[in-house]
Amino acid sequence: MGGLPAGAIERTEHDYALWEKRVDALMMLLSSKDRRLLSVDELRRNIESLGADAYDKMTYYERWIYAITQTLIQRGVITVDELGRKIKVVRDREEQRG
Amino acid sequence: MNSAARSKSSGTAKSNVADAVAPRFHVGDRVTVRAAYPIGHVRTPSYVRGKHGVIERLCGTYPNPEELAYARPGLPKLPLYRVRFLQRDVWPDYTGQPADVVEVEIYQHWLETEGQAR
Numbered sequence: 001m002g003g004l005p006a007g008a009i010e011r012t013e014h015d016y017a018l019w020e021k022r023v024d025a026l027m028m029l030l031s032s033k034d035r036r037l038l039s040v041d042e043l044r045r046n047i048e049s050l051g052a053d054a055y056d057k058m059t060y061y062e063r064w065i066y067a068i069t070q071t072l073i074q075r076g077v078i079t080v081d082e083l084g085r086k087i088k089v090v091r092d093r094e095e096q097r098g
Numbered sequence: 099m100n101s102a103a104r105s106k107s108s109g110t111a112k113s114n115v116a117d118a119v120a121p122r123f124h125v126g127d128r129v130t131v132r133a134a135y136p137i138g139h140v141r142t143p144s145y146v147r148g149k150h151g152v153i154e155r156l157c158g159t160y161p162n163p164e165e166l167a168y169a170r171p172g173l174p175k176l177p178l179y180r181v182r183f184l185q186r187d188v189w190p191d192y193t194g195q196p197a198d199v200v201e202v203e204i205y206q207h208w209l210e211t212e213g214q215a216r
Contacts, residue, residue, distance in 0.1 A: 041166035045139035075169055 020061040026068055037077055043067040118159040118175040119206065127153045128212040129181060131204060139167035142208045146200075150212055151183040154201055162205065177206040 030037040046067035072078045133148035161172030185198040
């Protein structure tokens, strides 16, 4: 990929998890013409700055949500503090649900 | 998918001349891709940097993605060309047909007239 040695290409289709569909929806909503809260180029920059090791370990949509989050912090749409608190709320909610 | 290789030959090419850098290459011109390796988001694939190719077409003018990547406007718009390379020039161990080509879309500031490359 990108001129680097790579293994066989996985050609089979697979179902998307609910969270993956949500990441895709988030991206569409944030980049839409009436919001323009991020650009594809910003997402690419954040993904490309992951470093090879992290890039390989993360799945496709993990890389996208990482890049979306970084972009929103860089633009001041959300703060690190807000993110940390919200993650705690969601985690607690999911744990209660079991 | 390599997004830099995606077709952009139609659509937003009709931008105002005033906010775009003038094209300096013509179809058929021999060019060399700059062998530069900055950090940031660069649409020029590493595998063609430093390689020689031929201008296949002018795709239009577009905001500089290297600036868009930092949430800046990327203006003035830059000419984007489709550049044709011989596969055997790009890949030293290429074993396909000698006339096989790869075409990559590259912004003007990455191109120099062949022979004048620094």
